[in-house]
Amino acid sequence: MIKHHPETKLLQSFSAGELPVSLSAAISIHVEMCPVCQQRCEEFTEQKAEQYFESAHVDDLAEPIQIDSNLLAMIDNITDDPTQAHVVEPTLNSVAVKGDEYQLPRALRSMSVGRFAGIGKVSRARIDLDEGEIHTSLLQIQPGGMIPEHTHKGFELTLLLDGEFSDDMGTYYPGDFIWLDGRHQHNPKTEQGCLCLTVVSDALHFTQGFGKLLNPFGSLLY
Amino acid sequence: MTQAGTILLQNQKSGLHNKVMTNDNNHQQLAAWLADVANNRDKAAFTGLFRFFAPKIQRIAHQQFSNESQASEVVQETMSNVWRKAHLYSPEKGAPTTWVYTIMRNVSFDMLRKMKSRKEDNFSEDIWPLVEADNVETEVYPDHLQQNQILAYLDKLPENQKQVVKGFYFLEMSQEQLARHLNLPLGTVKSRLRLALGKLKQQLTEQDMGERDD
Numbered sequence: 001m002i003k004h005h006p007e008t009k010l011l012q013s014f015s016a017g018e019l020p021v022s023l024s025a026a027i028s029i030h031v032e033m034c035p036v037c038q039q040r041c042e043e044f045t046e047q048k049a050e051q052y053f054e055s056a057h058v059d060d061l062a063e064p065i066q067i068d069s070n071l072l073a074m075i076d077n078i079t080d081d082p083t084q085a086h087v088v089e090p091t092l093n094s095v096a097v098k099g100d101e102y103q104l105p106r107a108l109r110s111m112s113v114g115r116f117a118g119i120g121k122v123s124r125a126r127i128d129l130d131e132g133e134i135h136t137s138l139l140q141i142q143p144g145g146m147i148p149e150h151t152h153k154g155f156e157l158t159l160l161l162d163g164e165f166s167d168d169m170g171t172y173y174p175g176d177f178i179w180l181d182g183r184h185q186h187n188p189k190t191e192q193g194c195l196c197l198t199v200v201s202d203a204l205h206f207t208q209g210f211g212k213l214l215n216p217f218g219s220l221l222y
Numbered sequence: 223m224t225q226a227g228t229i230l231l232q233n234q235k236s237g238l239h240n241k242v243m244t245n246d247n248n249h250q251q252l253a254a255w256l257a258d259v260a261n262n263r264d265k266a267a268f269t270g271l272f273r274f275f276a277p278k279i280q281r282i283a284h285q286q287f288s289n290e291s292q293a294s295e296v297v298q299e300t301m302s303n304v305w306r307k308a309h310l311y312s313p314e315k316g317a318p319t320t321w322v323y324t325i326m327r328n329v330s331f332d333m334l335r336k337m338k339s340r341k342e343d344n345f346s347e348d349i350w351p352l353v354e355a356d357n358v359e360t361e362v363y364p365d366h367l368q369q370n371q372i373l374a375y376l377d378k379l380p381e382n383q384k385q386v387v388k389g390f391y392f393l394e395m396s397q398e399q400l401a402r403h404l405n406l407p408l409g410t411v412k413s414r415l416r417l418a419l420g421k422l423k424q425q426l427t428e429q430d431m432g433e434r435d436d
């Protein structure tokens with residue numbers, strides 16, 4: 001049973017396509033597993049579509065509109081191609097670590113996952129997304145393993161994909177979306193083992209360079 | 223004047239008689255046009271959709287990218303997806319405006335990503351799938367991993383070769399279509415394709431899977 005959800009602002013930014021790929025993928029995975037957030041995202045998407053395409057000050061079908069010659073030429077150009085898009089069922093990727101094999105969710109299927117490496121019961125594989133200070137990884141913890149207590153300067157998102165883990169705030173199950181910022185400390189451990197997607201940023205460097213990309217939800221993070 | 227232009231003007235004139243269209247009427251008309259595009263590849267219906275959406279998309283994208291040519295690219299990409307994917311729209315799933323909005327959002331998302339990173343990857347359809355798994359056909363690419371690898375290597379090709387390979391393999395255009403589309407002699411398209419494939423093949427044989435880590 002999923003108990004931890006992305007907050008409203010994140011769901012809104014996600015629906016509007018304003019988040020980085022890493023966070024968008026994480027929210028997509030949650031939404032696929034969580035009917036509540038799925039419903040909310042559908043609503044946000046509809047609202048956005050209405051705002052863009054149907055608000056009163058926007059031209060509707062009844063109004064003559066200016067279309068320049070470039071746009072006009074585009075119609076010919078597009079309709080020149082008679083073929084229809086051939087949509088295929090996505091093939092899912094899987095990863096293997098220490099004898100366990102996991103099928104990755106659809107949102108991660110085209111991402112390039114590095115090799116698992118780690119110490120003791122904790123293994124990590126980077127997902128190479130080239131997002132500057134935002135690092136995305138798969139984290140596998142073997143049964144009985146734990147991560148030493150740590151704090152964050154920026155944010156840390158943990159999305160539980162498989163298994164369970166607990167910290168002093170409770171037990172988490174697949175689909176749980178756990179968002180922590182610099183104020184939190186935690187000390188997760190797992191009895192049965194788990195696989196998580198983590199997205200971590202370092203706020204120290206956060207304002208430089210990448211700030212622009214994160215503008216839409218920058219206020220959420222500071 | 224082109225055929226599309228004539229239709230466009232006719233639509234504008236008849237539109238004037240209907241000043242009080244409601245959103246519901248809009249939805250019905252837009253959905254009917256989508257169905258016509260899907261079933262009959264109807265250019266007049268597409269022109270209707272284009273008239274409604276293109277100027278709005280142009281304005282929205284212009285705000286987002288602050289750049290005229292990128293805004294036009296969003297229009298081009300979005301509307302050509304509407305043309306090619308109209309058969310995937312179903313009214314039960316929501317308003318046609320919402321459907322087109324999601325296409326535009328995905329196009330902008332992938333474009334923004336290309337501007338921010340050096341990668342040529344399109345993640346939007348994995349993040350926001352346009353169709354549910356039950357009404358798609360089975361995968362045609364036998365080896366998805368290899369396809370990903372090819373995508374990565376594709377990045378390293380010179381721009382003119384990249385264009386041809388992408389058109390041919392990923393947009394499934396014929397060499398003739400590509401030549402027309404790129405305004406190049408057929409022979410040039412063929413030789414670029416051959417060159418590019420030679421290089422890709424070489425890199426695929428040299429590769430060592432799972433090599434990269436940090």
Ligand SMILES: [Zn+2]
Pocket residue numbers: 002004005006030034036037038
């Ligand atoms: Zn949820």
